[in-house]
Amino acid sequence: MYHIIINPASRSGKGKKIWKEQIKPALLRDNVSFRPYFSEKAGDVAVIASQILSEATEFPVPLIILGGDGTVNEALHGLSDPSKVTLGYIPTGSSNDLARDLNIPTEPTAALELILHSGSVHSMDLGTVTYSDGEKRRFAVSCGIGYDAAVCEEALHSKLKRVFNKLGLGKLTYLGIALKQLLTAEPASGKLYLDDSAPIEINRMLFTACMLHRFEGGGFMFCPDANDSDGIMNLCSVGDLPKAKVLLALPTAFKGKHYRFRGVTPYRAKEVTIETSSPLWVHTDGEVTRKSNRITLTCEQQAIRIIRP
Numbered sequence: 001m002y003h004i005i006i007n008p009a010s011r012s013g014k015g016k017k018i019w020k021e022q023i024k025p026a027l028l029r030d031n032v033s034f035r036p037y038f039s040e041k042a043g044d045v046a047v048i049a050s051q052i053l054s055e056a057t058e059f060p061v062p063l064i065i066l067g068g069d070g071t072v073n074e075a076l077h078g079l080s081d082p083s084k085v086t087l088g089y090i091p092t093g094s095s096n097d098l099a100r101d102l103n104i105p106t107e108p109t110a111a112l113e114l115i116l117h118s119g120s121v122h123s124m125d126l127g128t129v130t131y132s133d134g135e136k137r138r139f140a141v142s143c144g145i146g147y148d149a150a151v152c153e154e155a156l157h158s159k160l161k162r163v164f165n166k167l168g169l170g171k172l173t174y175l176g177i178a179l180k181q182l183l184t185a186e187p188a189s190g191k192l193y194l195d196d197s198a199p200i201e202i203n204r205m206l207f208t209a210c211m212l213h214r215f216e217g218g219g220f221m222f223c224p225d226a227n228d229s230d231g232i233m234n235l236c237s238v239g240d241l242p243k244a245k246v247l248l249a250l251p252t253a254f255k256g257k258h259y260r261f262r263g264v265t266p267y268r269a270k271e272v273t274i275e276t277s278s279p280l281w282v283h284t285d286g287e288v289t290r291k292s293n294r295i296t297l298t299c300e301q302q303a304i305r306i307i308r309p
Contacts, residue, residue, distance in 0.1 A: 001033040001034060001035060001062070002027075002032060002033065002034040002035070002062045002063075002064055002088070003034075003035055003037065003052045003061060003062065003063050003064070004023075004034055004035065004036045004037065004063075004064040004065075004066065005037045005039065005045055005048050005049065005052075005063070005064070005065050005066065005067070005071070005075060006019045006036055006037065006038050006039070006066045006067070007039050007045065007065075007066060007067030007068070007071045007092070008038055008039070008040075009039075010066070010067040010068050010071060010092040010093055011068075011092040011093065011094070012094075014092070015066060015067060015092050016038075018066065018090075018092055018108050019036070019066060022108050022109050022112075023066065023090065023108055023109070023112055024036070026109055026112055026113075027112075030116065032116065034064075037052075039067075039071075042074075043074070045065075045067070045071055045074040045075050045078065046074050046075065046077045046078035047078060048075075048078065049063070049074075049075040049076075049077075049078030049079050050078035050079070050080070051078075053078070053079055053080060053081070053084060053085065056084070059084045059085075060083075060084055060085050060086045060305060061084060061085045061086070062085075062086055062088070063075070063085045063086065063087055063088070064087075064088040064089070064090060064115060065087065065088070065089050065090065066090040066092055066108075067090075067091075067092055067093060068091065068092060068093015068094060068095065068096065068286075069091075069093050069095055069096065069097055069098050069140070069141055069285045069286055070093065070285060070286055070287045071093070072087075072089060072098060072140055072285065073138070073139060073140060073141075073284055073285035073286075073287050074287070076126065076138040076139075076140060076304075077137065077138060082126060082138075082303055082304040083303060083304060083305070085304065085305070086121060086305045086306075086307065087304060087305060087306045087307065088111075088112075088114075088115035088119075088306075088307045089102075089104055089111065089115075089306065089307070090108050090111040090112060090115070091104060091106050091111065092108065094155075094218065095216075095217060095218040095219070095286060096218075097141050097142075097213060097215040097216050097217070097218065097219070097286075098140060098141050098213065098285075099111075100215050100219060101141075101213040101214050101215050101226075101228065102122070102213075102228075102306065102308040102309075103308065103309050104308055104309070114307060114308075114309060115307050118309070119307040119308055119309060120307070120308065120309070121305050121306070121307060122229070122305070122306055122307070122308045123229055123302035123303075123304070123305055124140070124212075124228050124229055124302065124303070124304055124305070124306050125212050125228050125229055125230070125231060125299055125300060125301050125302060125303060126138055126139070126140055126212070126299075126300050126303040126304055127139045127140075127142075127143060127210065127212055127233060127297055127298065127299050127300070128297065128298050128299075128300065129143045129282065129284060129295050129296070129297050130295065130296045130297075130298075131282075131290070131292050131294070131295055132292065132293075132294045132295075135290075137284045137289070138284065139212070139284035139285045140212065140213075140285055140304075141211070141212060141213045141215075141216055141285045141286075142209055142210060142211040142212065142213065142216040142222075142283075142284075142285065143209075143210045143282065143283065143284050143285075143295075143297055144207055144208065144209040144210065144216070144282070144283050145207065145208055145274055145276065145280050145281070145282045145292070145295060146185075146187075146188070146205060146206055146207030146208060146276070146280045146281070147178075147181060147182070147185050147187075147206045147207035147238070148207045148209050148216065148217060148283065149207070149280065149281035149282050149283035149288055150181050150185065150280070150281045151177050151178045151181050151217065152217070152281075152283040152286045152287070152288050153281050153283070153288040154177050154180075154181065155177050155286075156286075156287075156288060178217070178250060179247070179250075182243055182246055182247065182250075183243075185206060185243075187204040187205055187206045187239065188204075188205055188276045188277045188278045188280060189201070189202065189203050189204065189205065189276070189277040190202045190205035190208070190239070190274060190275060190276045190277070191274070191275045192208065192235070192237065192267065192272065192273075192274055193272065193273040193274075193275075194235075194267055194268075194269035194271075194272055195269045195270055195271055200267075202237060202239035202240065203239065203240055204239050204240050204241075205237065205238070205239040205276065206238040206239055206241065206246065207237075207238055207280075208235060208236070208237040208238070208274055209222050209223070209235065209236045209237075210233045210234075210235050210272055210297050211223040211226050211233065211234050211235070211236065212226060212228050212233060212234075212299065213226055213228050214226045214256070216286070217286070219254055220250075220253045220254060221253060221254060221255065221256035222236040222253055222256075222258070223235070223236055223266065224256030225266070229301070229302050230301070231270060231299055231300075231301030231302075232268050232269065232270055232299060233268070233269055233270070233272060233297060233299050234266065234267075234268055235266065235267040235268065235269070235272065236258075236264065236265075236266060237264075237265050237266075237267060238263060238264050238265075239263055239265075240263045241261065241262070241263030241264065245261055245263070248261070249261040249264055270298070270299055271296070271297065271298050271299075272296070272297045273294070273295070273296045273297075274294070274295050274296075274297075275293065275294045276293045276294075277293070278293060279291035279292055279293045280292070280293070282295060
């Protein structure tokens with residue numbers, strides 16, 4: 001039996017309609033055994049995922065998420081052992097970067113067809129960020145500190161995001177907010193500790209993104225060489241770069257061409273510690289809960305099964 005967690009608020013409130021008019025009828029036509037669960041508020045998805053796993057008697061549990069990257073992220077925090085599920089993803093978010101990198105269709109019934117009939121099981125890495133007070137959060141796509149997280153934090157509360165989503169232009173939300181945030185961003189000095197190497201000092205760090213997949217923020221290919229099953233995080237660090245050049249570099253990131261700009265630097269590591277001179281916003285898969293001036297990130301290789309083409 002498939003356990004299906006539905007975020008009704010995804011795709012600007014169309015998640016419930018997509019479930020009712022497309023996904024549920026398709027499941028019934030195929031005589032698929034399923035049990036739906038609906039989230040109502042923040043935190044529900046983690047509670048539901050925990051309940052599903054705790055009540056399961058056979059593993060791996062077939063779990064389908066209908067929502068955005070943030071819904072997947074919240075589900076991860078309810079799974080005490082992600083290796084005990086096989087994840088199917090019907091992407092109905094505004095960025096859908098996980099689906100973009102895995103080539104999962106964004107058309108709901110096509111994504112369901114992939115899960116039920118034509119897809120294959122892929123073992124995918126998961127990351128964990130640990131704050132200085134010991135709090136931990138998982139991520140499937142990326143974790144960033146600084147400017148990219150500040151963009152995510154504003155996007156989570158943006159009326160503009162809801163308007164663009166209804167028009168099918170969710171990517172423009174992040175681009176517009178990114179340009180706005182750039183005008184007011186105050187870079188902090190920072191240090192990167194990559195595995196056991198000496199610290200890398202960045203005098204004016206705008207942001208550092210630690211990525212398991214190639215894309216974040218609605219299609220920015222910040223780490224074009226990222227491999228989601230190699231046990232290694234790819235980093236894109238931006239610092240000591242005038243804002244005018246950031247304006248030039250940002251659009252080129254959609255094609256992964258931003259490393260031509262001096263001050264935009266790629267790194268790779270299994271473990272990363274980032275220290276900054278002042279607390280900055282931190283995101284995990286676009287979800288922002290707090291600021292920090294020290295985070296440590298680790299990667300667990302092939303920690304969860306996901307269905308992809």
